[in-house]
Amino acid sequence: MPIDSKTTDNENIKQIICIKWGAKYGADYANKLYGMVSRNITPPFRFVCFTDDTTDVRSEIECQELPPLDITMPTNTMGKWPKSRLWGEKLGDLTGNVLFLDLDVIVVDSLDPFFEYGKPDDTVLSYNPSNPLERLGQTSCFRFQVGSLTSLQEKFKADPQGxxxxxxxxxxxxTRNAPGGVKLFPKAWVAHFRRKCRQPFPLNYFKTPKIPKGASIIIFPGDLNPTDAISGRYHPNAADNIKDHLKKIKEPKNLxxxxxxxxxxxxxxxxxxxxxKE
Structure with missing residues (x-):
């Protein structure tokens, strides 16, 4: 069970945060994330969702307003720049160390090590396997001290589109601008679904994606999300069976x-x- 944040020192508990804005993800994503966290963490803990819509969010989740950020967000970019709201000097009523999780991650094992790794004031990102020649972090799961990334927010606010x-x-x-640099969680802890779980061709037609050894969190960057994985789709508009998928190879873009x-x-x-699940 979560703790009463009014009577417990934040430095002695595990604090998990997420952010939900707009209509892409409904309350069910936050509710399921809370369920997975609660089953895979040693109490006491807090689970805080920064959101512009609390409709149908389960009562155990602490909902707080989206941190203010009076700028025009960049357009035509693949990054999730609204996360920059989390980089400010203040973050709701939170202080100390927080672990951020994207709404669409899957938690399959204990989160305790994510709070024990490195030093408390380290900024620690997940390893990003998409660019193996570049030491690049992934922010689907990352840990930081509230207020430690203020300089990032100031740089971003000065020229968001640039x-x-x-x-x-x-x-x-x-990764490139965090004060003091960043550390990376061990590679095995956070697995990229498309790159580390799905089977290579042609085994993808005969074997289901797997949970890699040592993984505690599965992340879903890009268009493929948990609902697609459950139904067997590579993205929301993809076929969910072999026959229809093979037929699509005749489409001009696939040829x-x-x-x-x-x-x-x-x-x-x-x-x-x-x-x-919840």
């Missing part, structure tokens, strides 16, 4: 890169449904 155009993704901006299309197929992933 920063987004230069760095493309907010995790690259954080240009047939191997890419063949690789982009997954079988339904039952273990995602097993873990991804």
């Amino acid at each position: 920063i987004a155009d230069k760095y493309r993704f907010e995790q690259r901006f954080v 240009k890169s047939p191997l890419r299309h063949l690789r982009h197929f997954i079988l339904p992933v039952n273990w995602v449904e097993k873990y991804w």
